[in-house]
Amino acid sequence: MYADVVARRIENLANMCDERARMLQDQFNVSMNHVQALAILVSTFHHGKNPSAIDQKTFEDFTARTTFERPLMSGVAYALKVLHSEREQFEQQHGWKIKKMEAGDQSLVHDYNPEKLEPSPVQDEYAPVIFSQETVKHIISVDMMSGKEDHDNILRSRATGKGALTSPFKLLKSNHLGVVLTFTVYKYDLPPNATPEERIHATLGYLGASFDVPSLVDKLLEQLASKQKIVVRLYDTTNHTSPIKMYGSDFTVSGDLQHISSIDFGDPTRKHEMHCRFKHEP
Ligand code: WA2
Numbered sequence: 001m002y003a004d005v006v007a008r009r010i011e012n013l014a015n016m017c018d019e020r021a022r023m024l025q026d027q028f029n030v031s032m033n034h035v036q037a038l039a040i041l042v043s044t045f046h047h048g049k050n051p052s053a054i055d056q057k058t059f060e061d062f063t064a065r066t067t068f069e070r071p072l073m074s075g076v077a078y079a080l081k082v083l084h085s086e087r088e089q090f091e092q093q094h095g096w097k098i099k100k101m102e103a104g105d106q107s108l109v110h111d112y113n114p115e116k117l118e119p120s121p122v123q124d125e126y127a128p129v130i131f132s133q134e135t136v137k138h139i140i141s142v143d144m145m146s147g148k149e150d151h152d153n154i155l156r157s158r159a160t161g162k163g164a165l166t167s168p169f170k171l172l173k174s175n176h177l178g179v180v181l182t183f184t185v186y187k188y189d190l191p192p193n194a195t196p197e198e199r200i201h202a203t204l205g206y207l208g209a210s211f212d213v214p215s216l217v218d219k220l221l222e223q224l225a226s227k228q229k230i231v232v233r234l235y236d237t238t239n240h241t242s243p244i245k246m247y248g249s250d251f252t253v254s255g256d257l258q259h260i261s262s263i264d265f266g267d268p269t270r271k272h273e274m275h276c277r278f279k280h281e282p
Contacts, residue, residue, distance in 0.1 A: 017232075030071070035076060054131065074171075077129045078132070081125060081206070099118065117142065136210060142172075163182070163267060165269075167244060176214045177213050180211070181211065184199070186203060229279060231278075258277050259276045
């Protein structure tokens with residue numbers, strides 16, 4: 001008799017956890033597809049037309065009107081690949097200097113002002129943001145290669161031609177942990193078996209999206225009934241000996257049962273899990 005009740009509790013928890021994990025995965029997947037479509041939009045209407053049919057205003061309008069297509073993204077932006085030899089001409093043409101990303105805490109000060117950012121020190125190449133959604137306007141002119149997570153993601157995306165996802169880290173001008181998704185824009189269509197060197201050579205820029213995990217996961221879970229019944233946590237388990245918690249309260253829940261649902265965010269080099277427990281009845 002009691003075993004029956006326990007079995008039903010276990011099944012109930014598994015169903016609720018799997019449902020949430022699948023919802024998050026599906027919403028991430030549709031958002032990711034739309035970010036990839038934006039990369040094609042930039043390729044077609046910015047690089048593919050002379051003069052370009054996209055400027056900051058067009059990009060801002062288009063991305064504002066299509067936010068419903070990217071329910072898990074807090075903002076999208078486009079950064080250009082600029083070699084050091086091209087820097088001076090690039091800066092003259094745009095009328096601003098390529099800026100260095102502020103380290104961690106400095107980006108959190110409430111009067112954060114991109115105008116006050118330092119120029120980027122000399123590097124072989126840069127990835128300054130030239131277009132951005134209104135929600136992430138503060139990264140315009142910032143060299144995305146001057147931030148460790150963004151830098152590594154850009155390199156991985158352009159060498160593979162696939163969407164690349166970062167580990168969780170503190171996003172600029174936000175108190176929240178987030179992840180960044182990057183798609184590379186190339187000069188021409190590359191065959192699936194193109195070498196990393198061919199890909200790097202053909203790279204024009206990077207279309208990136210930021211996923212503000214706590215606020216967007218909250219929004220998603222709030223749409224579900226029986227939200228009061230379970231506690232949900234999201235982990236990046238890429239390094240399975242030291243998982244990183246991306247979402248969920250710090251309080252330890254003493255619930256007995258736990259169910260783990262795996263989540264696929266479309267980047268095979270990253271692993272994610274959702275951990276669910278019942279909240280204790282008061
Ligand atoms: N976007 C928004 N906030 C951020 C961030 C980012 N990266 N990095 C840190 N905080 C333009 O991959 C290219 C977006 C990076 C793309």
